[in-house]
Amino acid sequence: MELKFKNKGPVLSMAVSPDGKWLAVGKLVDKDRNPSLTIWNTDTWECVVEEEAGNVSSILSLSFNRHSDTLAYLIAIDYIRFFNMKDMYLQKEIPFDSPQKVRYAAHKDLLLVVGREVSVLDSNDDELWSYNKYKAFDTTKGLSAEVVKDYYKMPDWVQTASYGNLPAGAAFFKQDSAVIITGNNDNKFSVYDISSGKRKEQYPGGVLQAGHIEIDKSEKYLYVTARLPYADLLWELPEMERLLPQYLNEDFEGSSGFTFHPSSRFFAIGGLGGKVFLRSISTGEFLMEKDIHEDAVKALQFSADGKQLISGGMDGRVVITDITEFLT
Numbered sequence: 004m005e006l007k008f009k010n011k012g013p014v015l016s017m018a019v020s021p022d023g024k025w026l027a028v029g030k031l032v033d034k035d036r037n038p039s040l041t042i043w044n045t046d047t048w049e050c051v052v053e054e055e056a057g058n059v060s061s062i063l064s065l066s067f068n069r070h071s072d073t074l075a076y077l078i079a080i081d082y083i084r085f086f087n088m089k090d091m092y093l094q095k096e097i098p099f100d101s102p103q104k105v106r107y108a109a110h111k112d113l114l115l116v117v118g119r120e121v122s123v124l125d126s127n128d129d130e131l132w133s134y135n136k137y138k139a140f141d142t143t144k145g146l147s148a149e150v151v152k153d154y155y156k157m158p159d160w161v162q163t164a165s166y167g168n169l170p171a172g173a174a175f176f177k178q179d180s181a182v183i184i185t186g187n188n189d190n191k192f193s194v195y196d197i198s199s200g201k202r203k204e205q206y207p208g209g210v211l212q213a214g215h216i217e218i219d220k221s222e223k224y225l226y227v228t229a230r231l232p233y234a235d236l237l238w239e240l241p242e243m244e245r246l247l248p249q250y251l252n253e254d255f256e257g258s259s260g261f262t263f264h265p266s267s268r269f270f271a272i273g274g275l276g277g278k279v280f281l282r283s284i285s286t287g288e289f290l291m292e293k294d295i296h297e298d299a300v301k302a303l304q305f306s307a308d309g310k311q312l313i314s315g316g317m318d319g320r321v322v323i324t325d326i327t328e329f330l331t
Contacts, residue, residue: 006048006321010037014302014315016064019045020071021109023307025088027074028321029062040065040076042086045306048323052091066114068107075105075114083116097128101140103170108179109220113197121173121184123197132197137187139170169230172213176222185227186213192225192243206243210236219263224284226270228257235261235272237284247287259299265309269330273300279314281329290329295322 016029038053065076102118112126144165172186194204212231260273277296296316
């Protein structure tokens with residue numbers, strides 16, 4: 004099944020509410036400024052909300068809170084907006100420096116915001132914790148060219164390299180009492196306690212630059228889509244042991260989209276060419292491989308019951324695929 008949009012622009016972000024009732028879809032603003040944020044009833048697949056019509060607003064990231072009554076989302080300016088799901092209206096917006104990703108905690112009323120820095124906000128929008136030792140969008144200079152030659156095909160005569168910092172990769176961890184960070188020009192994973200602000204743990208295996216980081220609901224697995232190196236990497240928690248290294252490693256470029264299945268038994272990957280894959284975590288087996296989109300798959304979500312896989316692509320389409328047959 005495919006959803007129909009007035010806005011034909013690329014899909015940038017998606018989120019399913021914890022209660023499973025709502026799907027939010029964020030798109031790139033189109034030339035006619037059609038709504039770039041839509042919310043859908045997952046029982047009827049009817050569109051119940053259209054927001055940001057007439058605005059030059061591309062929805063970079065969005066997330067439902069644990070009560071499913073608030074949707075936080077980002078547009079391409081220095082604000083976080085909050086949509087009230089009970090009364091269906093834009094409730095408020097707060098200023099924030101260059102936000103790129105938002106993610107609500109699963110167990111507490113906390114919001115993780117990744118921008119130039121990494122911050123955790125409470126339900127009153129007060130900052131409880133921040134990580135400011137690394138600045139996104141700054142330039143990192145003077146690196147050994149060996150760090151990037153394999154990925155950027157740089158000639159042998161190049162001695163040093165530089166690049167613009169991507170936002171750090173960050174996720175809630177330890178039942179939302181901590182934040183784990185990588186992609187901050189440090190090839191380690193660092194775990195920071197939110198209440199004390201102190202770094203409590205550090206593990207090897209992190210990446211210099213990250214595109215996406217995600218921990219499954221059971222906190223058994225950590226997935227990183229790295230951008231330096233270009234790779235998809237899967238880790239088992241808490242031992243931080245690499246999983247499926249024969250498939251997920253630095254020899255293959257990273258995917259364009261990813262999500263864990265609610266059961267923590269499977270994961271889905273979206274490819275740059277439009278393919279969508281469902282894979283087993285225990286074996287790495289491809290359970291499903293389908294050519295669904297005509298361009299990169301940028302957003303993936305499972306339905307709350309795990310029976311449907313929802314994919315959004317740069318072709319502007321959102322497709323709902325029944326995966327029940329693959330879940331045995």
